[in-house]
Amino acid sequence: MAQHSNKLAKIQAVTANRLLDGHVVYFTAEGQWSDWVDDVVLADGKEEADALLAKALPSVETRHIVDPYLFEVDQEDGKMVPKSVREKIRMAGPTIRLDLGKQAAVRS
Amino acid sequence: MYRYDQFDHKLVTERVNQFRGQVSRRMSGEMTEDEFKPLRLMNGVYLQLHAYMLRVAVPYGTLSSVQMHKLADIATKYDKGYGHFTTRQNLQYNWPALEDLPKILDELAEVEMHAIQTSGNCIRNVTADQYAGAAADEIDDPRIWSEIIRQWSTFHPEFTFLPRKFKFAVTGCSNDRAAIRVHDIGIELVRGKDGDVAFDIHVGGGQGRTPMIAKLIGEAISREDLLAYLEATLRVYNMSGRRDHLYKSRIKILVHDIGAEEMKRLVEEEFALVKKQGVLQLPQEEVDRIRAYFAAPDFETLDAECPELDAAMASNKRFAAWVNTNTAQHKQAGYTIANISLKPIGGVAGDASDAQMHVVADVAEKYSFSEIRVTHEQNLVLAHVKKSDLLALWETLEANGMGTPNLGLITDQIVCPGLDYCALANARSIPIGQEITERFADLDRQHNIGELKLKISGCINACGHHHVGHIGILGVDKKGTEYYQVTLGGSADEITSVGKIVGRAFTEHEIVDAIETIVEVYLDLRESPDERFLDAYRRVGIAPFKEKLYADN
Known part of the structure; x- marks a missing residue:
């Protein structure tokens, strides 16, 4: 399983790619997968994070997603955002093509 | 150009149908991701940061107009209206959906294209000198020999599960435009003793985390022995290459560990066995048959002056x-x-x-x-x-935005997709490249600087060839922040060299200034405008650049 989170990370969430189109998705409090990082459910500390990842894993079996993993989340201006550059890019889209990816889509 | 025969058509059609079934079974749940992943990779399908990526093979970099139209149509119909041409002379689509992939492969097959040999631990798509069949300095057309190697290597049962991926490059002349010495096997066409075309076989080059320059193992191998010699080399690698460590599994590590002489001895021993069996002797008639596909076009008789x-x-x-x-x-x-x-x-x-x-x-x-x-x-x-x-x-x-007069100049960079797309990358490459082109946009300034090959990779896998850039830039991750390490003095031509790290890495905000400083140092110390950056570097070494870059430290 991919490791993209700092071992000392405090607040984490779960992300994956959707099987059908490979797009980035986030695990929500309702146990669903959302296109939007705003919908993530947060885990505080290692124990909660491991439990959250375990809760997300059945979605691999049901073929909704592939390769779920934990990523570190930070608070910026009162909003939850991924901490690493990698996850910020996954959340938005290519930084050199603002017309592509989630940054170009309007949430309905 | 080469045209498919009945075997090629059958092979590609069967492969697309197999993959259609595999995609269907994956989507229905009959196949897990672990089972599906190696199969999708064998068909050029990766999962990247934002979506799937499909890598389409362009054998030895040659395309027809019909094929290019088809690539454009696929970009419109199934992707986001663009494609990315790679350092392996392939084309990548960045956004295809899983269910569309068999349809895309169907459409590619209509114009004799596919995605075979673009991924996995097999012999990959063969690359060649882009001036094949046109260069004034060419001994023979490398596409003929690349096509013969393609036919020998495609689905070769013995070499489908090599220790690691395996890349060939072929050049038709001594001026190396195909970077043959940084490939697993690089082939240079030479004249044999009898004046016929022969082949120098360079083995064990590569970039990535352990850059190595290939060693000349086979000298002036004859036409009839070419495939037997390659088969012998691959056999030695397949038997002796390491499978216990991902970073040590390329043939370059084997050649380095046992030495070029021992590698040559093992290859010659195996070659003698292969040759004795006789089945891989390449007949002249077969070469002539393939050569006919690459016959010179119907040139007009024209004056040299225009x-x-x-x-x-x-x-x-x-x-x-x-x-x-x-x-x-x-x-x-x-x-x-x-x-x-x-x-x-x-x-x-x-x-x-x-x-x-x-x-x-x-x-x-x-x-x-x-x-x-x-x-x-x-x-x-x-x-x-x-x-x-x-x-x-x-x-x-x-x-149409493709007339920039910058070939070989500082704005004509090799740049990997980097962290904007690639799941393996540690840092972004493309925005750094863009910023450098903007800094050096002035055409007179670029021409004054002269030939300068700048190459940028977003991770140590070196898809952006940074090791062999006159100036190389490697993106690294330091606790979640992008940094850029600079190497100087690399080159991928007939005098191949691996660049040396100049010093501590630069931040995203420092790197473009650092490149400008390097260029200014070069302009100050060059002996004349004819002394290229690489020549000046080889004359003075890294010290003057280092001194100026880190003057404040």
């Missing part, structure tokens, strides 16, 4: 600059080789929109016998253009 071209150059400075930098000498009088830059200032290196791909297909049809080449430096080439057509060609290219 007064109308001279007049156009005299009246249009930018066009003159393009002719001077972007064209190369053709073996046929009155013709020239035209390079199409996919490196506009501020653009994404190697990207072409669907509209641009259609334009290239059209101009190839109109001016260059409907044939296009992809270069490992992420540009395109029209190999056979009449000098009298150059102005009209350039005007069309210029009107």
